[in-house]
Amino acid sequence: MIQLSSPDTASSPDTELPDAPTDAPRDALVAALADALGSNLVESHVEPGVDVWVRVTAEAWVETATVLRDRCAMTYFNFLSAVDWMPSPYGRDMDAQVDLSPDASDGSDATAGAAGSDAFETGVAGGETRFQLLARVHDPVGHVGITIKADLTGDRPEVDSWIGVYPGADWHEREAWEMFGISFRNHPNQVHLYLPSHFEGNPLRKDYPLLARRVKPWPGIVDVELMPGGDDEADGAEAEAGEAS
Amino acid sequence: MTAVSDPRQMAYIAGQASDARVNVEIETEGMTLNIGPQHPATHGTLRIIVKLDGERVVAAEPVMGYMHRGYEKLSEVRTYPQVTTLVNRIDWLGSFANEVPFILAAERLMDVEAPPRAQWIRTALFELSRIANVVLFLGDMGVQLGAVTPVFFAFRDREFVLNQIEAVTGGRFHPNFDRIGGLKDDLPKGWIDETKGVLGRIRTFCDEMEDLVTGNEIFQSRTRGIGVIPADVGLSYGLSGANIRASGVDWDLRRDGGIGLVHDQLDWKVWTHPDGDSFARYWVRLQEVREACDMVDQLLDGIPSGPVMAKVPRIIKVPAGEAYVETENPLGVMGYYVVSKGDLVPYRVKIRSASFNNVSITPWLLEGTYVPDVVSILASLYFILGDIDR
Numbered sequence: 111m112i113q114l115s116s117p118d119t120a121s122s123p124d125t126e127l128p129d130a131p132t133d134a135p136r137d138a139l140v141a142a143l144a145d146a147l148g149s150n151l152v153e154s155h156v157e158p159g160v161d162v163w164v165r166v167t168a169e170a171w172v173e174t175a176t177v178l179r180d181r182c183a184m185t186y187f188n189f190l191s192a193v194d195w196m197p198s199p200y201g202r203d204m205d206a207q208v209d210l211s212p213d214a215s216d217g218s219d220a221t222a223g224a225a226g227s228d229a230f231e232t233g234v235a236g237g238e239t240r241f242q243l244l245a246r247v248h249d250p251v252g253h254v255g256i257t258i259k260a261d262l263t264g265d266r267p268e269v270d271s272w273i274g275v276y277p278g279a280d281w282h283e284r285e286a287w288e289m290f291g292i293s294f295r296n297h298p299n300q301v302h303l304y305l306p307s308h309f310e311g312n313p314l315r316k317d318y319p320l321l322a323r324r325v326k327p328w329p330g331i332v333d334v335e336l337m338p339g340g341d342d343e344a345d346g347a348e349a350e351a352g353e354a355s
Numbered sequence: 356m357t358a359v360s361d362p363r364q365m366a367y368i369a370g371q372a373s374d375a376r377v378n379v380e381i382e383t384e385g386m387t388l389n390i391g392p393q394h395p396a397t398h399g400t401l402r403i404i405v406k407l408d409g410e411r412v413v414a415a416e417p418v419m420g421y422m423h424r425g426y427e428k429l430s431e432v433r434t435y436p437q438v439t440t441l442v443n444r445i446d447w448l449g450s451f452a453n454e455v456p457f458i459l460a461a462e463r464l465m466d467v468e469a470p471p472r473a474q475w476i477r478t479a480l481f482e483l484s485r486i487a488n489v490v491l492f493l494g495d496m497g498v499q500l501g502a503v504t505p506v507f508f509a510f511r512d513r514e515f516v517l518n519q520i521e522a523v524t525g526g527r528f529h530p531n532f533d534r535i536g537g538l539k540d541d542l543p544k545g546w547i548d549e550t551k552g553v554l555g556r557i558r559t560f561c562d563e564m565e566d567l568v569t570g571n572e573i574f575q576s577r578t579r580g581i582g583v584i585p586a587d588v589g590l591s592y593g594l595s596g597a598n599i600r601a602s603g604v605d606w607d608l609r610r611d612g613g614i615g616l617v618h619d620q621l622d623w624k625v626w627t628h629p630d631g632d633s634f635a636r637y638w639v640r641l642q643e644v645r646e647a648c649d650m651v652d653q654l655l656d657g658i659p660s661g662p663v664m665a666k667v668p669r670i671i672k673v674p675a676g677e678a679y680v681e682t683e684n685p686l687g688v689m690g691y692y693v694v695s696k697g698d699l700v701p702y703r704v705k706i707r708s709a710s711f712n713n714v715s716i717t718p719w720l721l722e723g724t725y726v727p728d729v730v731s732i733l734a735s736l737y738f739i740l741g742d743i744d745r
Contacts, residue, residue: 160463161679187593188681189707193694233694234677244692244705246679250590250604253611257679257692278592281715289427304420304744313428323432 133158135254139182140164146177152261155235163235165259168269171243174258175275178247186248187276188255190283192262192290195232196240198316239263241292245272245279262292271297289314385413390729392421401714401740405721405729412729415721417714422744430704435461435535435671438701442691443529445708446742449488449685451480451520454533457704459615460680460693461535464673469615473537473663478616479654480520480532481682482647483550486557487516488685489644492737493561496637497568499734500577505568512560515553522546535671537664547655554648561645569641578634582720582732585631592719593712596687597643598736600627601635608683616682621653633735640737672699686710686742706745710738 133156140154143164150170155163166174178184232242239261248255262269271294272279283294284303291312294300302309311318386407392400400421406414426445430438442457443450455477462468469477494509517527522543524530532539568574584594586602599606607625609618626642628635675697681690687709694703713736720736721729 163677185587185590187591187712188688188690189593189692189705189712191692191705193703231696233675246692246707250599250606253606255679257677276591276593277588277719278712278715281711302420304423306420313425320428320432 131158133162135252136162136256139254139256142182143174143177146181147174150174153235161255161257163257163259165235165237165261168243168260168262168267171260172270172272172275174260175245175247175272178256178258179275182256183249183251184247184256186250187272187278188246188248190243190245190272190279190286192286192292192314193233193242193244194240194290194314194316195237195242196316197231235259237261239267240265241267241290243269243286243292245282247276266291266293268293268295270295273297288312291315388726392418394730401738401743403717403721403729403733405726407726410725412721412724412726415718415729417717419714419740419743422740424745426745427704427706430701430706432700434699435673435701438704439533440529440531442706443531444741445706445745446488446684446686446689446710446739447528448491448739449484450526450528451484451524451530451532452488452682452684453689454531455481455616456680456682456684456689457691457693458533458535459682460678460691461671461673462615463678463680464676464693464695465535465667465671466674467536467665467667469537470662470665471617471659472541472661473665474615474617475654475658476523476538476542476663477533478618479550479651479658480523480530481616482651482654483516483520485647485685486644486651487513487520489640489647490516490557490560492640493564493568493637493644496731496734496737497564497574499730500574502568502571502574505564508560508563508567512556515556519546519550519553522549534664534667536667537662541663542658547658550655551652554652557644557648561641561648564641569638575634577728577731578632578637578735579630580632581728582633582724582735583631584716584720588719589631589716592716594687594716595709595712596683596685597636597639598687598713600625601639602631603627603629608681608688612682614680614682617654618650620657621650623650623653633731636735636737670699672697673701681707684709686737686739687713689742708742708745710740710742711745714738714743 136156136158139162140156144151147166147170150167150173151164152167153165237259241262243260243262245258246255247258260269269292271283273283273296280299281303283297284300286292287294287300288302288305289312301307388405388407389402390405391402394401402418402421404416404418405412424444426441429441433441438457439454442453445453490509490513494506497505520530521527523540523546524532584598584602586599586604589599589602590604605625605627609616610625623646626639626646628639673695675695677692677694679690679692681688688707689709690707692705692707693701696702717733717736720732724732
């Protein structure tokens, strides 16, 4: 099992405190999924009283939806999307004051996808691949929602469509297809949703450059200037932020 | 008409009639009709390609993207406080409500809680944006069916609500007022009394709507039994807000969500309607405006004293983690799935907007309806294009 990156999950069940809060409905949900999916349920994470995440294999993607809808009363389809865990090849330009030099971005562009594939820093419930599906369904009676993730392999991943289980997934899958380049098998109408039909590229992939940021460096950080006489407060605040992360 | 008695004449008429009966089966050709992109029923630029057989809709396919602004990508290069400026523009009729779930998600990741006064004012502004938003729907619904007066009433009375929002936030449409850990500023002097006056106007507006529109025979016959969405279909398409409550699903995140806002300390009720038709959606929204007026009334009476801002760092770095927070916005459930890697900027923001799911049912819903009902069904679903395209 992978080491989780989130600070919340760092204190995993091993280091459970005696009075750690529990969450009966969400724990039961995970138990039901584990029962139905077996080893296809890769990982789960419950934040008591807040939320629950599960990660399943891509092969069990549709089966998970069926189980959730039919056995766990998750009749409400909330959303479906994806996350690209590959760090932007343009480096940390998002929070640096100046852009990286162009040669740095050239070099990492091609290699980052191939070489760094097992070094991705993924979020709650872990992950192994660059692309991770993300979907959420909800129980409108019991008022519990669940986030489902699935790792997708390859640069042009394919996965079965959820339309047969939740018809509302139609547009969400079209969006994921055009934004991330994830194909959905058995999708009746896999065409562009927002972008013109001749558009090339998948804008929400991290290696798709945001042109506005390429031509003009990010001004955000210079906006935050210390107020006169407010230095000590800001320092304390910085320390606080450091502690939290 | 004169009675025909001559048998020969009768035989002739019968022959003509039987001929006519043969010709009654008129050959209807398929026809493609473009509704939009510019259409007053669409609050923005939505295009719907409708395939017709006679007057009946065979297939309907919405085409969007005319207003796609790529907020999910843009959020990845904005600091957390800057993102509120973007998300303001998603549902532009109730902008303040857009900021709330994002701020709540960031607060959850940072483990910060806004002080009680900020939470109460936040909830009051949240409900005021609902009033400003849905009042316009009530007027607009009439206009789609040919009643032009209500929309003028709506624009007139909405302005008073916007004035109140402007008095606090400085912006009529894009307040950008919510902050991680509280609010930018406190309420201006005298605002509470003025707002109570405005609530009175809105209640009168609701009564006027009841008189002008709800009981109107034409309105009823054009909306009752039209565009019926059964509850299970609505759920599987992810409909939310008044659209799903009008199908009899008793689900409101203000009561059932249990996050961040103070709705649980107020005395109010969730309105549902069993019919699931256009009329039910209109009716539920009308009741919700009234309910929101009562809520704001209670909120204004109960605002506790104290600071409006918790102690947060000047440079906001959000600890690594993931959070999904959704609230019951004017158009329905709006949620943000925020992935943070501990930076100044979010790693990924998935914006789950209400209208996107609400409109995704249109191909199913419009099939088999008649052309004039297309517009009234679209109006009753009530979407805003910024909320679809993001």
